[in-house]
Amino acid sequence: MGILKISIMQLFGFVVLCGLLASPVWATTHHHDFVIEETPYTRLCHTKKILTVNGQFPGPTIKARKGDTVIVRVYNHAGYNITLHWHGVDQPRNPWSDGPEYITQCPIQPGANFTYTILFSEEEGTIWWHAHSDWDRATVHGAIIVYPRRGTTFPFPKPYKEIPIILGEWWNANVSEVIADALRTGADPQISDAYTVNGQPGDLYNCSKPGTFKALVEYGKTYLLRVVNAAMNDELFFAIAGHRLTVVGTDASYTKPFTTDFIMITPGQTMDLLLEANQPVTNFTNNRYYMAASAYSNAVNVSFDNTITTAIIEYINGTCNSSISPQLPYLPSYNDIDSATSFTANLRSLASKDHPVDVPQTIDERIIISVSVNEILCPNNSCEGPNNNRLAASLNNISFNFPLIDVLDAYYRNISGVYGTGFPSQPPFYFNFTADNLPFSLVFTRKATEVRVLEYNTSLEIVFQGTNLLAGENHPMHLHGYSFYVVGRGFGNYDAEKDPESYNLVDPPLENTVGVPKNGWAAIRFRATNPGVWFMHCHLDRHSSWGMDAVFIVKNGASPQARLLPPPSNMPPC
Numbered sequence: 001m002g003i004l005k006i007s008i009m010q011l012f013g014f015v016v017l018c019g020l021l022a023s024p025v026w027a028t029t030h031h032h033d034f035v036i037e038e039t040p041y042t043r044l045c046h047t048k049k050i051l052t053v054n055g056q057f058p059g060p061t062i063k064a065r066k067g068d069t070v071i072v073r074v075y076n077h078a079g080y081n082i083t084l085h086w087h088g089v090d091q092p093r094n095p096w097s098d099g100p101e102y103i104t105q106c107p108i109q110p111g112a113n114f115t116y117t118i119l120f121s122e123e124e125g126t127i128w129w130h131a132h133s134d135w136d137r138a139t140v141h142g143a144i145i146v147y148p149r150r151g152t153t154f155p156f157p158k159p160y161k162e163i164p165i166i167l168g169e170w171w172n173a174n175v176s177e178v179i180a181d182a183l184r185t186g187a188d189p190q191i192s193d194a195y196t197v198n199g200q201p202g203d204l205y206n207c208s209k210p211g212t213f214k215a216l217v218e219y220g221k222t223y224l225l226r227v228v229n230a231a232m233n234d235e236l237f238f239a240i241a242g243h244r245l246t247v248v249g250t251d252a253s254y255t256k257p258f259t260t261d262f263i264m265i266t267p268g269q270t271m272d273l274l275l276e277a278n279q280p281v282t283n284f285t286n287n288r289y290y291m292a293a294s295a296y297s298n299a300v301n302v303s304f305d306n307t308i309t310t311a312i313i314e315y316i317n318g319t320c321n322s323s324i325s326p327q328l329p330y331l332p333s334y335n336d337i338d339s340a341t342s343f344t345a346n347l348r349s350l351a352s353k354d355h356p357v358d359v360p361q362t363i364d365e366r367i368i369i370s371v372s373v374n375e376i377l378c379p380n381n382s383c384e385g386p387n388n389n390r391l392a393a394s395l396n397n398i399s400f401n402f403p404l405i406d407v408l409d410a411y412y413r414n415i416s417g418v419y420g421t422g423f424p425s426q427p428p429f430y431f432n433f434t435a436d437n438l439p440f441s442l443v444f445t446r447k448a449t450e451v452r453v454l455e456y457n458t459s460l461e462i463v464f465q466g467t468n469l470l471a472g473e474n475h476p477m478h479l480h481g482y483s484f485y486v487v488g489r490g491f492g493n494y495d496a497e498k499d500p501e502s503y504n505l506v507d508p509p510l511e512n513t514v515g516v517p518k519n520g521w522a523a524i525r526f527r528a529t530n531p532g533v534w535f536m537h538c539h540l541d542r543h544s545s546w547g548m549d550a551v552f553i554v555k556n557g558a559s560p561q562a563r564l565l566p567p568p569s570n571m572p573p574c
């Protein structure tokens with residue numbers, strides 16, 4: 001009888017723990033302690049204290065298998081409020097551990113601790129974790145690697161080794177002050193001083209050569225590069241001299257392999273790349289190759305960090321001649337829209353028997369969201385943004401105002417007055433979104449805390465419509481709680497009649513962050529089967545800080561498996 005019971009449970013693949021959390025029998029639970037500390041780091045000849053996890057920058061890598069659970073106990077030993085987010089993890093029914101401050105939790109205050117329960121489900125590949133409070137994520141981030149479930153394997157030949165590549169952005173200044181100053185004056189935040197590969201700026205910056213990240217490779221082997229764009233404000237081109245790259249996954253979902261000389265990756269996105277170490281090792285001048293990243297930033301009159309970060313691929317069996325510099329790879333120019341667009345157009349889901357596509361073929365609802373950079377009038381023209389006004393940003397002309405207690409708590413406990421439910425389904429005013437010289441009166445927006453409530457199991461399409469208000473720009477829109485299919489992208493104004501005809505409903509990429517093209521649009525689809533409170537925002541941090549944010553509340557479904565889990569007992573108080 002006992003044996004029969006076990007085999008029935010194995011058949012269904014679930015065991016019931018405490019009658020609440022159903023956890024697949026093949027899954028493992030992993031435990032980590034994360035201590036938030038202020039740690040001195042020196043970069044670019046400049047020493048400052050930065051926020052770290054366990055003293056590390058970038059922070060520790062979390063490794064799990066598909067379907068596992070990871071428990072992270074966070075102890076805040078620093079002088080800052082902090083929260084952590086598990087970027088790209090759907091967290092089924094568990095927004096309590098999702099992390100964005102004042103959306104799903106109050107911050108973990110100095111001296112306090114909080115335990116996050118990270119529920120992996122469909123994710124397989126590379127994603128990452130980062131702070132989701134203020135601009136703390138500049139230094140508080142790390143990779144998450146989700147391996148195939150035990151007994152299954154990659155849909156490509158097993159790589160010899162893997163190399164995590166975390167692209168970041170470094171300020172010599174105190175990052176909290178950079179954003180606080182910008183929000184006080186209304187001006188653009190000061191740009192960063194460097195980009196980094198695994199925390200190191202690389203050979204092209206002052207005082208940086210000794211620390212440059214170096215990956216040793218062996219001729220004839222294939223490596224899996226797990227690339228994360230953890231930069232705050234910049235989309236990046238990335239390439240390796242002398243080598244082509246084969247893209248096999250993005251945002252913890254496999255893609256049809258395609259080979260390319262460079263990638264374009266937005267903040268928030270991840271890419272899995274195969275690197276074949278296939279260059280001759282006999283020529284001593286050629287056993288080191290630079291990998292490099294630089295900005296893709298095509299907005300007019302918007303300043304950005306125009307520097308290049310590098311790291312080194314070194315063949316262990318070659319002879320290194322340290323007086324010869326490795327070659328730099330070709331990187332497209334910062335404003336090369338065509339290169340960025342054609343790279344992104346190559347991303348397609350694997351759509352195989354083991355990794356099928358489940359894109360809604362029909363939708364219940366389409367929400368169109370205009371994505372704009374704006375101004376807010378400043379009393380007596382006393383701000384330092386354009387026209388002496390304050391810079392702002394909006395979705396459907398609402399600039400999100402963070403509440404004082406979190407939306408999830410207010411929703412769960414029926415606390416009124418925290419948010420409204422009036423986030424519109426359409427831009428409130430239709431104009432030629434992508435035209436030059438738009439009327440100045442359109443540039444203004446207003447602050448409000450409006451959410452959008454969705455019925456459980458709605459098949460939803462969201463069309464992001466970029467606008468040319470103030471400065472048209474690529475916007476990497478990120479949704480919490482879901483991965484979504486990117487069914488279409490295009491330039492100009494979205495046409496609800498014609499554009500759906502060109503959608504990819506066969507093998508669209510499954511992502512958690514989509515780059516909405518400058519003066520263009522992007523359409524995504526997903527089924528709202530994850531009840532909870534889920535943040536959606538531009539992953540350029542300055543835009544998110546200016547209000548380019550929204551919140552979805554997905555209601556409970558009828559069955560017990562379609563309802564929010566109860567909150568853990570130790571949610572941090574506001």
Ligand SMILES: *[C@@H]1O[C@H](CO)[C@@H](O)[C@H](O)[C@H]1NC(C)=O
Pocket residue numbers: 038048049050079174175176177
């Ligand atoms: C950074 O600036 C903030 C705000 O002024 C301050 O509270 C904090 O102590 C500074 N951090 C460091 C490491 O200097």
Ligand SMILES: *[C@@H]1O[C@H](CO)[C@@H](O)[C@H](O)[C@H]1NC(C)=O
Pocket residue numbers: 112113114570
């Ligand atoms: C963690 O926080 C709780 C209060 O939420 C406190 O009782 C406990 O002592 C703390 N644990 C540690 C190790 O600091």
Ligand SMILES: *[C@@H]1O[C@H](CO)[C@@H](O)[C@H](O)[C@H]1NC(C)=O
Pocket residue numbers: 204205206
């Ligand atoms: C390196 O230092 C020199 C001299 O101090 C300075 O002129 C230059 O701008 C610095 N370069 C970088 C990339 O920081």
Ligand SMILES: *[C@@H]1O[C@H](CO)[C@@H](O)[C@H](O)[C@H]1NC(C)=O
Pocket residue numbers: 280283285286
């Ligand atoms: C060897 O190095 C020289 C000098 O850099 C270069 O011209 C040549 O192409 C290299 N040969 C091979 C086979 O890589």
Ligand SMILES: *[C@@H]1O[C@H](CO)[C@@H](O)[C@H](O)[C@H]1NC(C)=O
Pocket residue numbers: 300301
């Ligand atoms: C860019 O800045 C220049 C100089 O300030 C100005 O003349 C020009 O009109 C600006 N262009 C746009 C598109 O704002």
Ligand SMILES: *[C@@H]1O[C@H](CO)[C@@H](O)[C@H](O)[C@H]1NC(C)=O
Pocket residue numbers: 218219220316317
């Ligand atoms: C390269 O060197 C490593 C150790 O340094 C050795 O184990 C390996 O067999 C060598 N590979 C080749 C192709 O020579």
Ligand SMILES: *[C@@H]1O[C@H](CO)[C@@H](O)[C@H](O)[C@H]1NC(C)=O
Pocket residue numbers: 284321322323324
């Ligand atoms: C290293 O390269 C330099 C410049 O090409 C050359 O002069 C030197 O002989 C090389 N050293 C060795 C050990 O091959």
Ligand SMILES: *[C@@H]1O[C@H](CO)[C@@H](O)[C@H](O)[C@H]1NC(C)=O
Pocket residue numbers: 379380382
């Ligand atoms: C704006 O200017 C008026 C007149 O100079 C002054 O009375 C008022 O205090 C100013 N308001 C602000 C917010 O600075």
Ligand SMILES: *[C@@H]1O[C@H](CO)[C@@H](O)[C@H](O)[C@H]1NC(C)=O
Pocket residue numbers: 412413414
């Ligand atoms: C909140 O309101 C809903 C519907 O009115 C009710 O079912 C639920 O029990 C309430 N929750 C609390 C914590 O009061």
Ligand SMILES: *[C@@H]1O[C@H](CO)[C@@H](O)[C@H](O)[C@H]1NC(C)=O
Pocket residue numbers: 432434435436
């Ligand atoms: C919208 O603006 C674009 C860019 O200026 C222009 O090419 C297009 O014709 C305009 N569309 C309409 C309907 O006016």
Ligand SMILES: *[C@@H]1O[C@H](CO)[C@@H](O)[C@H](O)[C@H]1NC(C)=O
Pocket residue numbers: 397428429441442443444445446
């Ligand atoms: C956005 O709303 C503001 C008022 O809050 C208005 O002045 C502005 O014209 C609106 N812009 C658009 C594009 O709807």
Ligand SMILES: *[C@@H]1O[C@H](CO)[C@@H](O)[C@H](O)[C@H]1NC(C)=O
Pocket residue numbers: 081106107109404573574
């Ligand atoms: C830290 O969080 C608490 C709770 O929300 C809040 O009252 C406090 O103002 C925050 N501190 C800072 C410096 O933002």
Ligand SMILES: [Cu+2]
Pocket residue numbers: 474475476538539540543544548
């Ligand atoms: Cu943006």
